[in-house]
Amino acid sequence: MTDAPRCSRAGCRAPATSRILWRNPALHAPDRRKTWLACDKHLGFLTDFLAARSFPLEVEPLTVQA
Numbered sequence: 001m002t003d004a005p006r007c008s009r010a011g012c013r014a015p016a017t018s019r020i021l022w023r024n025p026a027l028h029a030p031d032r033r034k035t036w037l038a039c040d041k042h043l044g045f046l047t048d049f050l051a052a053r054s055f056p057l058e059v060e061p062l063t064v065q066a
């Protein structure tokens, strides 16, 4: 199997280590969550992107099942 979770950052092929749960309050109902996956290198980039738009977000560690 080669479908390990990968970072959501465009062009990044690194394995994801965190999951970002977020929503756009203008588009999504309060119980909707979008999910992005992030590698260590891009976690800050992706959370900054969302925080700059004042989107609610949560970050949780991505646990990979072997």
Ligand SMILES: [Zn+2]
Pocket (backbone or CB within 6 Å): 007, 008, 009, 012, 013, 014, 038, 039, 040, 041, 042
């Ligand atoms: Zn990445």
